[in-house]
Amino acid sequence: MYIPEEKIRQVLTYESLIPAIRQALIDYSAGRVEQPLRQVLRVKDTAGKPIGWFAVMPVISGEYMAVKTVTFYPGNASLGGRHLHTHLATIELLDRATGEPLAVMDGRLITEMRTAAVSAVAASALAPSAKTLGILGSGVQARAHIQALRHVQPAFREPGSIRIWSRNPEKSAAIAAELGANATSIEEAAASDVVVTVTSAIEPVLHGKWLAPESLVIAVGAIGPNLRELDDETMRGYLIAESRQGSENESGDVILSGAKVQAEIGEILAGTAPMPAAGRRVFKSLGMAIEDLTGAVQVWHALKHPLKHL
Template identity: 45%
Template sequence: DPDALIAAVAQALKQLSAGRVNQPLRAVMPFGPSPDIDPSQPPGLLFLKPAQIGDALATKLITLVPDNAARGQPTLMATVLLMAPDSGAVLAVIEASALTALRTAAATAVAVDALARPDASVVAFLGSGVLARSHARLLKRVRPIREIRVWSRDPGNVQRCASDIGGIPCQSAEQAVRGAHIVCTLSNAVEPILAGRWLLPDAMVAAVGAPRSSWRELDDEAMRHPVIADQREAALKESGDVIMSGASVYAELGEILLNRVPRPAAGQPVIFKSLGLAIEDAVAAQLVYQAALREPGSGGSTP
């Protein structure tokens, strides 16, 4: 249920900003065919993300291998372990690549609902992978989307993605972004692909890619606008967009949802920096587990 997922992620972000969750920063390890690799340019990254929110205790293992695209394999693969908070016993092992894409899009949907203009209808996706597909599905739950533009560095992927989601393929990032009310950067880029000068005065940007402190999707001009993060600590320590631009974090999204911090003044672009949080994985995994228990013949357990 997309609406239930969006609501659960919104509640999780509120609890995070209220200090009611247990979530350390993620651990990240470079890896490759052998341990002898250049850590600044690794073939792959392994992420470990544990968290507890309420009675949802989970950890997620993720591998990110950009070169997998050329092999016809997913660039991101993930597994979530959901555990009983009283005993630590494993309740479910969930192949979570699709789950990750949906909960990431759910967080963006929460941000769009809080920050984008109410009549926002034109969206630009800089990225043409699984995240573009999940975002196309969930953003329609919170705004009257009528046009989706798609750009990435691979024209073939752009055409396939645009066909899948009913979008418009674009030949450049600028073509996609100019005139868009909402811009989602959903790429594997390590250098900026979005220029602030392309943005409408009241555009809302969801910066979803660039998960390392040395990677970027947005240029300095874009990052001069107010930045709202899913988690302030994570953005300041893990986001290359924030660190390398010297940007400050105006607020956490949960603080705005709780009305502890006002929404940035109208008439200027707003940036949502999404690092992807373990609490989002935990609540999403719990929804999947509970749905599985309701299935006829489940016998109170999941495969």
Template identity: 50%
Template sequence: MKRNDPSHLDEEQVRKHLSMAELIPAMEKALIDFSRGKVTQPVRSVISVDPPGGFLGLMPALTPDGLGLKAVTFYPSNAERGIPTHMATIFLVDPETGTPLAVMDGRLITEMRTAAVSAAATKLLASPNAKVLAILGSGVQAHSHVEALRLVRNFEEIRVWSPTKEHAERFAKEIGATATSVEQAISGADVIVTATNSKTSVLKGLWLKPGCHVNAVGACRPDWRELDDEAMSNVVFVDSREGAMKESGDVILSGAKIYAELGEALAGKVPPRATETTIFKSLGMAVEDIAAALLVYRSAKN
């Protein structure tokens, strides 16, 4: 490869070089680095595209291990067309010289790193004896979260709900789960994932089992939400305080008090309060994308 000729890695190559088992500890390190102030990362820059109601986001980061940028699009209406709602490209650069190192597909990285971060949160915040997992949503994030969360807890039952009944039933059949109503899915669940395209709350706090843990990964804009005010009145963790206060409708519209960044709890700076009902509001950060892309790049080089 020539000095200024970066590697180009498509989705299948990314899939070949990225494993969830390696990704979870990499995300833990990335979150800790961020909360310790070792990462230079502005809040995502977003251009809204109306119609059709999508957006383009630019996410650069300088980390202790690398430098790069992710460009990501999110078009919820794509679900009706049978194409991905999220698409992305990641650009890695040598932080010492500025030399381009790699350009790679970021859709799968976004899918997997989001679930890996939720797994890190679940590992820390959920009951060690968690047996019932509820997934709200039936898209790629729902699939990826089942894979990731099964690595950190031994679930005996998985429940699925989706706004589209046919999608829920198909997803449930694929993973050996049960498709139910949203309230039935949440009631008594130990761990819950909200991974929907909803712009209004689908999870009510009164349905939550005391001491459960919720990974809220949808609703990534200031006027969107998945959780109601009662749910957000519990112990709230975020990936980034600054990001949550600017981008999370779940946090902004509820007036929720943020207890801590997940990286602070992972580093032992604050107690995890794992016996209480906990909410992890995940928006996704560039530091996570760069850490995942570096795993792919290093594996591909070898």
């Protein structure tokens, strides 16, 4: 059974996904998930020029197993009339008890939504009283994060509460107009209560000198041990990770700054690690296979039991 993106879009909602992701993060930190680090192959064209990467992400949790294959080709954005996304993915969902494949589904939208759902879970736990949101970036994840964060932070639905900056002013202005936000300077966006970085930067674009003392930074881009979005001053905040193992092996922001992970978000959600008392908090999100499995299971259940889903 193959499930295309258009069918996934009909049944996958933030209302159901966000609480499911919250539980998945708790389960991961409690050791109830079998998940190795993603395997990444750097891809070159036939002339030897780097053009992207190809990753494989397997996981076992609860009644299911899954594996996601995902590619990132930044050049897709400039392919003229082809309209290819830069990130493309496929998820296979299997029955844990028998190993039987249950479905193969397009993974692009699931990846988009589960990434934003993780940030929504983190924001609701780490900055419940936030009034303003700054978004650095203007791609797919910028739009997804605004939509997901508005589900958990009603204040972000107020006029003027969301500030967007990107290196492409036309794109940030378009998203701002579409979603009722403001296109601003990077300094103004960075002065928000919650600052989300969803850029394709390879060197720091967010500087700690712009941040409010009690801000929450949610860092989503820069996946790779040599890539960064945040400068060292930003990384001096109380560092919370999706996964210690992932952050210590896959995040240039963590590795190159020498910052130490103080807690996983699943530990904070479960109450097994303390909430930071005061000061800046930094949440590093890299994406995990358990989140893809969680989204795939949501889709599978909704399509198997449509009346129950409604």
